[in-house]
Amino acid sequence: FARLRRRLSSSNNVLARALADLLSVDRIDADTWDDFEATLIASDLGVGPTTELTDALRKELSVDGVADPETARRVLRSELLRLVDPTLDRSLNLDSEEGKPAVVMVVGVNGTGKTTTVGKLARVLVADGRSVLLGAADTFRAAAAEQLITWGERVGVSTVRGPEGGDPASVAFEAVASGAENGIDVVIVDTAGRLHTKTGLMDELGKVKRVIEKKAAVNEVLLVLDATTGQNGMMQARVFSQVVNVTGIVLTKLDGSAKGGIVVAVQRELGVPVKLIGLGEGVDDLAPFDPEGFVAGILG
Ligand code: GDP
Numbered sequence: 001f002a003r004l005r006r007r008l009s010s011s012n013n014v015l016a017r018a019l020a021d022l023l024s025v026d027r028i029d030a031d032t033w034d035d036f037e038a039t040l041i042a043s044d045l046g047v048g049p050t051t052e053l054t055d056a057l058r059k060e061l062s063v064d065g066v067a068d069p070e071t072a073r074r075v076l077r078s079e080l081l082r083l084v085d086p087t088l089d090r091s092l093n094l095d096s097e098e099g100k101p102a103v104v105m106v107v108g109v110n111g112t113g114k115t116t117t118v119g120k121l122a123r124v125l126v127a128d129g130r131s132v133l134l135g136a137a138d139t140f141r142a143a144a145a146e147q148l149i150t151w152g153e154r155v156g157v158s159t160v161r162g163p164e165g166g167d168p169a170s171v172a173f174e175a176v177a178s179g180a181e182n183g184i185d186v187v188i189v190d191t192a193g194r195l196h197t198k199t200g201l202m203d204e205l206g207k208v209k210r211v212i213e214k215k216a217a218v219n220e221v222l223l224v225l226d227a228t229t230g231q232n233g234m235m236q237a238r239v240f241s242q243v244v245n246v247t248g249i250v251l252t253k254l255d256g257s258a259k260g261g262i263v264v265a266v267q268r269e270l271g272v273p274v275k276l277i278g279l280g281e282g283v284d285d286l287a288p289f290d291p292e293g294f295v296a297g298i299l300g
Pocket residue numbers: 108109110111112113114115116117252253254255256277278279280281285
C-alpha cells in the first residue's frame with residue numbers, strides 16, 4: 001500500500017501542486033482562486049467538479065483572506081472524497097449461473113492498455129483461486145492475439161483465439177462455451193478498438209456482447225482508458241458507453257500521469273465507478289481503486 005501511495009502522490013502532482021499553492025499564500029485574493037481553478041482544470045478534473053471544489057473552499061477559507069492549513073486540509077479532504085465518491089460499489093461482479101463462467105469484457109481504444117489489463121486481471125483472479133480463460137476477440141490484428149497468448153502464458157492461463165480476420169463475436173462465443181465446458185470460473189474477453197478508422201468496429205462490440213449472451217451473462221464490461229490522454233479519454237468514454245453498457249472503468253498509466261483529476265471527470269461523465277487502476281507495465285501493476293488512498297495520495 002505504501003508503494004501505491006507513493007506512486008499516487010507523484011502521479012497526481014498537478015492536483016497536489018494546486019493544493020500546496022493554495023496553502024502557501026499569505027493572503028488569499030481573487031488571483032489565488034483563479035490560479036487554483038486553472039490548475040484544477042489542468043489536472044483534468046473537469047469544469048463542474050472544479051467549480052464545486054473551489055466554491056466549497058472559498059466558502060470556508062476566505063472569510064478573512066487567510067488560509068488556515070488545518071481547515072483547508074479538512075475541507076479539501078472531505079470535498080475531494082465526496083467528488084471521488086467512496087460510496088460507489090467498485091468490486092467486480094463475478095457471480096455466475098451454475099455451470100457457466102462469469103464473463104468480463106474488456107473494451108477500449110488500441111494502445112490504452114487493454115491487453116495488458118486483461119493479463120494483469122487474470123493474474124489477480126488466479127491468485128484469488130479462480131480458474132481463468134482468455135478470449136482473443138481482437139481478430140483484426142494478428143499481433144493482438146499473440147500478445148494476449150503471451151500474457152496468458154505469463155500468468156498461467158489458456159487463450160482461445162480464432163483465425164486472423166475471423167469473426168470476433170464467434171471467438172468470444174467459443175471462449176465462453178469452452179469456459180462452460182471446462183468448468184472455468186471467469187472468461188476474460190479482449191476486444192478490438194480502432195475507434196476512428198472503422199465505425200463498424202464499434203457496432204461490432206455490441207454484437208460481440210449479444211453473441212456472448214447467447215451462452216452466458218456478461219458480468220462486467222470494463223472500459224480501459226489511458227490516464228495520460230485527458231480529454232481524449234473522455235471522448236472515448238462517451239463513444240464506448242453509447243455502444244456497450246460499461247460497468248466499470250480501468251484507468252491505466254496513472255504511474256505516468258500528472259493528472260489524477262480524470263478519475264473524477266470520467267466517473268461523472270459515465271456514471272460508473274473507476275474500479276481498477278494500472279500503475280505500470282508489470283504483471284502485478286494493477287490495483288483496486290481505493291478512494292481514501294487516492295485522496296490521501298493527493299494531499300500527501
Ligand atoms: P492495447 O492496444 O489497448 O491492448 O494496449 P496494450 O495492452 O498493448 O498496452 C499498450 C502499451 O501501454 C504497452 O506498452 C503497455 O506496456 C503499456 N501499459 C499498459 N498499461 C500500463 C500502465 O498502467 N502503466 C504504464 N506505464 N504502461 C502501461
